[in-house]
Amino acid sequence: MLRHALPRALPVCLVFLLSACGQEQPVKVTVSPALVVQPQPSALAMQSYPGEVRARFDPQLAFRIGGKVTKRLVDEGERVKANQPLAELDPQDVRLQLDATRAQVTAGQANLNLVRAERDRYKTLLDRQMVSRSQFDNAENLYRAGEAKLQQLKAEQDVASNQASYAVLRAPQDGVIAQRQVEVGQVVAAGQTVFTLAADGEREVLISLPEQAFGRFKIGLPVEVELWSQPGQRFSGRIRELSPSADPKSRTFAARIAFTEGKVPAELGQSARVFIPSEGVSPLSVPLSALTAENGATYVWRVGQGNKLEQVPVRVGPFGENSVPVLEGLKANDWIVSAGVHVLHQGQEVRPIDRSNRTINVAVKE
Structure with a gap:
């Protein structure tokens, strides 16, 4: 009896097996993340x-008179304040010149007193008609000449006094001594650069x-x-x-x-x-890791509509240390994959992310 039931049950089992094979579960497609960037202005631009x-402001400081440097009070790199002494010249010559002008002023003042008294005397005699008009005019001219001479000597004294003060070189404003070009014992000329001041x-x-x-x-x-x-x-x-x-x-x-x-x-x-x-159009640049090549052509992967990848051929310039300029093929608002480009394929759907693992909403603009 069992022998007759086996042939009848075998077709039924085959039917059940075939129906089970026709009801396979669909394979779930996994969308892989892709690190994307936008082209940046190239350093070659x-x-x-x-x-x-x-x-x-970095004025060159110099003495206004010549002489022998006897003191250097600051050094290179030292900070100075306004009106601070920086260097000094031997003051002996300018002091002697100042003393000489002072003596000349004293002599000029004495001469003026003499000619003034002489003029006043002649004026009194003229009023009494004891001297001629020409004699009085001569005394008057001598007085005016003595007055002018005294003014000249006083001006020369002021110049000599100023030159005595010029023997000390002072900082015109706050700053730092950037350069020093003088040493003690050196003879410098008027206007010769001694220090360069880097003003604050x-x-x-x-x-x-x-x-x-x-x-x-x-x-x-x-x-x-x-x-x-x-x-x-x-x-x-x-x-x-x-x-x-x-x-x-x-x-x-x-x-x-x-x-x-x-x-x-x-x-x-x-x-x-x-x-x-630089002049002209500024090229864009992409990371070196974004480039790949096939059959001698260079291209990148651009994220297109629906986050689908597009293979875009590009023309590049000389390679840099971390990036390469793209001369043709990309726009500034494109998003391209910058890592793992060798395992991608045309039309592949990806999930764009940035370097902080944040999802990027790629809006494709034509």
């Missing part, structure tokens, strides 16, 4: 020039511009300044001053860059780099 932080107040950056590109720079051109002590942080500025002539040795033109922001933490002597926009 800016030309950079090294510079040094200087004071807005505004700070600027001094750079040198190349001769072949000097024509495109102009006063007021906006720039960016990055201090060596604060890498990655840029301060806005402008070209305040351009030298009209080139340096005879380097054949470069000096330019001074003024900060346009508020207080900038720039100290004297700091190294800085000035970034000046």
Whole structure:
């Protein structure tokens, strides 16, 4: 009896098995996250020039008279106050000259007293008609000449007194001694630079511009300044001053860059780099990790409609340390994948995220 039931049950089992195979569960598709970025202005769009932080005002200090330096009261890098003595000359010669002018003033005063008395005497005699008019006029002229001579001698005394004070060189304002170019015992001429003072107040950056590109720079051109002590942080500025002539040795033109922001933490002597926009269209740049290549062509993965990936061919410029300029193929508002590009494929759906693992709402604009 069992032998007759097996052939009948076998077809029924096969039917149940086939029906079970036709009811497979659908496979759930997992949307992988993708790190995305937008193209940034390329560093090649800016030309950079090294510079040094200087004071807005840095007068060169010098004695107004010549002489031998007997005292040097400050050194390079020392902070000074307004009217503080910096150096002194040998005062012996100017003091002797001052004494000589004082003696001349005394002699001039005595001569004036004499000619005044003589004039008064002749005037009395003239009133009595005991002398002629010409004799009185002669006495009057001698008096006027003596008065003028005394005024001249007093002026010379004032000059000698000023020169005696010029033997001491004083700071015109608060600041720091940037350079020292004198030693005790050295003989200096009038007007010869002794110190360079970096006055307190505004700070600027001094750079040198190349001769072949000097024509495109102009006063007021906006720039960016990055201090060596604060890498990655840029301060806005402008070209305040351009030298009209080139340096005879380097054949470069000096330019001074003024900060346009508020207080900038720039100290004297700091190294800085000035970034000046290049002429023409500024290219964009993307991270090196966003590039991939196939069959000799370079492309990136752009997030399109519905967060679907699009393979976009691009033309790139010279590779940098961390990025590469994109000359053609991308727009500034594109979102591109910047990591894991070698495992992606056309039309793949992704979940765009930024470096903080936050989901990005990519709005595609045509």
